[in-house]
Amino acid sequence: MKYLMIAFLLLSVAVMGFTPAEIFIQGIVKDEKGMPVVAASVIETNTKNVSETNAEGKFRLKVNKEKTEITVMAIGFKEQKLKVTQSQIILVVLKADSKALTEVVVTAYAKQRKMDMTGSVVIPSSVHQYSASNISQQLQGTVAGVTVVKGNGKPFKDEWHDPKRRMHDHEKNFNREGYDAITENTFQSVTEQPLSTFSIDVDAASYSNLRRFIQNNQLPPAGAVRIEEMINYFSYQYPQPKENQPFSVNTEITDCPWNKKHQLMLVGLQGKQIDLTDLPASNLVFLIDVSGSMYAENKLPLVKASLKLLADQLRPKDKVSIVTYAGSVGLVLPATSGEYRTKIKEVIDRLEAGGATAGGAGIQLAYKVAREQYKEKGNNRVILCTDGDFNVGQTSDAALETMIEQERRSGIFLTVLGYGMGNYQDAKMQKLADKGNGNHAYIDGIAEAKKVLISEFGGTLYTIAKDVKLQIEFNPRHVKGYRLIGYENRMLAKEDFNNDQKDAGDMGSGHTVTAIYELVPPDAEIPAHVSVDPLKYQHKDSQKQPEKNYANTDERVTIKLRYKEPDGEQSKLITEVVKNAPVKFAQASNNLRFAAAVASFGLTLRGSAYKGSADFDQTLALAKSALGTDKEGYRREFIQLVEKAQQIALQKTQTNNGVFE
Template sequence: MKSLLRSSLSTLLMLFAAPVLAQPDAGTVGTSVIIGTVIDSSTKKPVADVVVTATSPAMQGEQTVVTDTQGNYRIPQLPPGVYTLRFEKESFKPYARPEIQLLRNRTIRVNVELLPDSFSHSVEVIGAPPTIDVGSTNMGVNIDEEFIKRIAVARPAGKGGARSYESLAELSRGTGGYVVDGRSTSESVSTTASGTSDRQRAPAWALPYMHIVVPDAPFSVSVEGFPSPARKGYQVVHIGVKAREVSRAQRKPSHLVFVIDVSGSMDMENRLGLVKQSLRLLVDALDERDRVSIVVYGSEARQVLAPTNATRKQELLAAIDSLHSEGSTNAQAGIEMGYALAASQLVEGGINRIILCSDGVANNGITQADGIWDRVKAQAATGITLSTVGFGMGNYNDVLMERLSQVGEGNYAYVDKLDEARRIFVQNLTGTLQVVAKDVKIQVEFDRKTVSRYRLIGYENRLLTKQQFADDTVDAGEVGAGHAVTALYEVKLRAPSQTSFGTLRIRYKAPQGGKSQLIEKAMPSVLLRPAYEQAAAPTRLSYVAAAFAEKLRGSYWARPLTYDALVSLWEELGAPMKARPDVVELGTLIRSARTLDRRADRFESFAPVRTMDADRVPTIK
């Protein structure tokens, strides 16, 4: 993810803001401009209403504009740095132009030709899907008026409002009872948060998910759909990927090198204080198979703890308690020292992991030009992977954190309270550390005869071309044991189909690498339920969380969905799902937002909700 919706729901909903690689000083901000023209590659005519988004580790947040009737765009007031531009419009393939070097006091032109959409959509799966864990009991954070202001950043909603949440929901570990291969059933099994099963009579329409099971595959896939409550004429399609579990006893031995930001910006209880509390939890979860090292960085990097067996808990706790804030933020020095320490104590056949704990702010020692990405990637190839854990609100940003974990073949998470740390470092420790599949890519190809339009909700920063999907040299994300990822689409059907509405493909490699394997499966139209309440509870929960996120962001597509309607959808989740603490928290957050959100609808003056076009976003002048 990436900008704007910063951790409203903790594990319920983790939405990403764009962090800072190097904070520019006051004299360099807003001095450069990117301009350009977007044309249709087939007709060579300009394309209006293309959403153009600029992101860079050199700035907070993102800049978004829309092309005019001549296909022109202009993005002003940019600090110098390396940028990625994304170009998105329905009926065209999304396109990203990375590695754009913008110098101080310069105007550069980036012209783009967009390809008409072939109705094929590929995304890479990220390491640790950090949003809704519908099997957890974690709580979120409070929504207040300041939170509403932070996420209410005006941005054209041409992408459907919801930024890149990476995964909108994690599937429940215990909700697989109603997943039956290709067969309907008169009974379904639902699983409570405690893991016990309740067998209940299901009506005739309650067909199961499509549950893809492939011999020796490290995960299964589920698909289900229902009419969109917010967008008339559209279906919500829910696609879930669930990795196989690995028991605690089967987990590989590990050497964990914690690289901890102790700069001035971390000197808060919900930052460095929370890091120390989190590490204390981890110490209790490790055993004789594990070793821990600690490196800290402020202005410089230094070793706090040499590789130490996890059974020597008093030494570990003493090192953790000694951490204190110091200096500026030389992230690169800390990462380099962490890798050197990991390489000196490599666990053959085990887990060798750098875990970077930071607020994502790096104002010294790390830039794109430093080649840090190449070094991180090279270390991952030797078996030393990198995970990142973000801490803190306010100026917290995570472009750097997410990008490092992606290149480092690890995973990314955000911790805003101790309950979330307990989920990552204790409850899901095996999944956090042990990878069961790498370079996981998902491709959905809709049948043009059946589907006229579609929208992917989230994942915009993980888009791949059809060629990249098939190319084994293109890196993608890793999936840990027990992890699950959910993607949501909105699709508009031309007419009911008696066969399928599209094809789902998944490509992945074994944890040790090698040639990728392909799973391919048609998505039969029978998976599209006639009503929201007839979808399985995890599918409904994923939608409620995603719709809430879009509502908070002021998405054009979510406008018809009032907070009262969201509360009603939450009420329809049913027992035992609705009784779980994390789902109770979601309901509380929705009601809090209903009370606090007093923003005006920025579209109402020229596109009233009652007459809004469900197919097209109006241009914001």
Template sequence: MSGGAIAAEPGATPGDTHVSYGVNPWTETSRDALSTFAADVDTASYTYARRVLQGGSLPPAAAVRVEEFVNYFKYSFPRPQPGSPFSVVMDAAPSPFSPGSHILRVGVATPAKSQQERKTANLVFLVDVSGSMDSQDKIGLAKKSLEILLSNLRESDTVSLVTYAGSTQIVLPATSVEKKDKIRAAINSLRVGGSTSMGSGLDLAYEQAMQSMRPGTISRVIVLSDGDTNVGPTSHQKILDIIDSRVKAGVTLSTIGFGMGNHRADLMEQLGDRGNGNNYYIDSLAAAQKLFSAELVSVLEVAAKDAKLQVEFDPSVVARYRLLGYENRDIKDGDFRKDSVDAGEIGAGHQVTAMYEVQLTDAAKTQPSPLGLVRIRHKQPDGHEAAENTFQMGGVPAASFEAAPSDLKFAFAVASFADMLRGAEDAQSWSLEHAIVVARTNAGNDKDRLELVELMPKARTLRPSKTTVAR
């Protein structure tokens, strides 16, 4: 078998918690030409799925978020247009899997900054040291990840270390990175044991962050946990309320997940979203190195706050469309210009890519035309007023998939792989073998892309005899 969805059977990763947000349906452009969603640069879904696949299992369908697979990889972008902080790419081509359909890529990027150019950072590491973290792939890997992060910080940065289990503790108050040995000793002193009181830990971490806040600097809490919580204000909503009460002061929060068996992916994602930060999952030292070295500035410094994207399709060109992913980032079309509606954060040098499957009108099939435009609305990191930029699709779809830009082809290979992994109904007839070939042909010498090429065949060998269809 080489075609069709490859979703895991229920219970594929016992103990881990994921939430399914369904699959976006097809939308008739004549009824709704607008597709509106919040920016998302999280990558936890991809690294979690990678670990599960490398361990010899298929990831649960609910764990697969198409946009986090696509956004794990880097693509080429032009320079930003004058007067805008964003670079934008819109390109399309006939689908290699669905005759009569086209694929559309909408990509948005912010300019990268060097370590020297970024703002000074005041970081609070909030580390889960409860009994559930007692394994090398949890507390062991978390401590090594913090060491990597520390080695890439500047001497002008400060670090605090707070732990939580049955009780909370300030292991290290705000300390200049000039004192690396002191910080390293605090990290190495971490020991696990007891139950989990995440809510109390968050309160204490935010207090530390508030004490170190200075104008023109970054203040961020970084949570390192498996997401399990069983003491104190443990409900999702109560923990989210703690974040809501503090994020308005300007302290952002990012989450980094570790381990399997009781990983609360649902909670970790919500914490990062509500904390105006991002959600990551570290499955290896190599992943920690990538996140805290090559991508550190993007992780730390926000370039665009409450960023929303709205793609407007031309009804004379596009008959209907479906967005692959972003199901839990959906925003009502009418809320695009309501600036009180929370959206997503884009870091300096981050990229946001959305993939669509579209079907053209009869007229557009004979007379190729641009498919539409994209609007981006955002606030400055410290601002309250939103700005809006509009970008028209500059060209017509490629005449064939083979003639399309390499980045478009690779991004679609990734998106189609994710859509098959989650058992999407429209992916039932797609070819995993073809997706592997497309990925391999367009991987170049990129290390991350080549890793995906090696990963995809593992899913083929693990394909269940009976597939669950996601709708």
């Protein structure tokens, strides 16, 4: 019996030794000009194995056997089929397809546009061993198609962060990023438009995103520069609210550094800081994009590192579920107590990128899981980690927004964490966060992940007030005109302020919100203001001498603020009055002077029509004079960023997309 047991164990070990290892095929997909094809689908023929190329056109596909056939498809290109082996690194060159893309076919994973694709195979002997810099030269004179190069089976090195790469190498890889155009707020006449109404915005994604551009030696496109998010990236020393108010309202008025005839007014909100031990129990659903486009080091690997940091903050009363999506969606971790953080992190570590991107289906499943685990009086939230490049299923912005709006009524909030470059869909991420009663951050590195998920843990994940709106009434006796800097996509009609059905921004524990107005005093002219003819049917003295009807008071503005409790549906009102007491810029607080420096930087990057004398030198001077304590070092980092942007601007008078002049 003893020998029989030993024989059985030896046989078991032998069988285990013959367990086949996972097989992967690696390659890169380019077009005929040698440019990487992003988000191309790479499929093992007649299987469910699918991958997707990243921002550099690279892919890594899990296959069932060492020798197999793969199909490569991309919208706008002809399909390519080829036989490959595991020991080869494949270069696929797709030919452009000029035919209309109309027919829809269903693959094993998802719907895609059918492309009538053809191609050819170039045998290894017809080309020399290639490097990234001479691929196009090696293919000159050959048939467009596929080159197979012998390799060692090791994964590609991610060279995106290689500082030796030339500037144009970075620029050409941003061509699939999506940003909405921004139409800047104009100056308004107080006699014609005395009310300014907008929703708060605590997002700071724009700043970390443009930091990524600048660190990669490129000035950001205009649509990526949202000045309010740049300002709100930084913390400001506002006092904590008194009594039972969720936030304090703070104001300050001083000279405008880029237009000496004007003034600046700061409006700052400070959210109540709740001790972490007093925060309600959380029901969190990590919704993770594991599609092929997330293969790069600054995507899924950074997502995994970020969420493991967040897992370390969880308490036993918190629960986490994990939903993933690629070509299909799945629940990879049912609701698990934060007490078992090791188990949570093990599941995160096992995630791999590959497949198409069924983002809509993933969002639906995540909300379903969140509803099933719903905690009354708790923090119920979906945390979406993605590059935003949905290409399967319910992918139109309108459809996704409608779905998110319906889901938010269940009391579940949405946090959107953006990752990566090359195909980053900023506009889509903004819309999802706005419609989901949530916030949006861009994670460009592990330091930013620590800032968002550890340093600002309460503000990022715990809402203290929702649908927060501001309405400011200017007194024409002291203010002739005004312009709100930024917040273009947060503007509201004046009637929306008292309408509790109108959605607005949310505020987290300890968060600050800062808004800057540029004011035109009574003795100055409103820039580029076009007046209207006097009214024909209202002959009033106020039209000839309007100042007779102005309130005789030293009140400069009245600020009204509406908000709802996180689980409430009826708004509450806070009112603050600002007296006419401006100070010289040198005597203004560090809060205002540094916020002005950030605004100056944004105006300069955008080439704003309202930038006046704002430039990089002015920005640097303002920032250096307002560093304050800067415990985290973010303000000093800002100065370094401005200096680098100035160097880039000196090297070229205009970026490729014409943003900076």
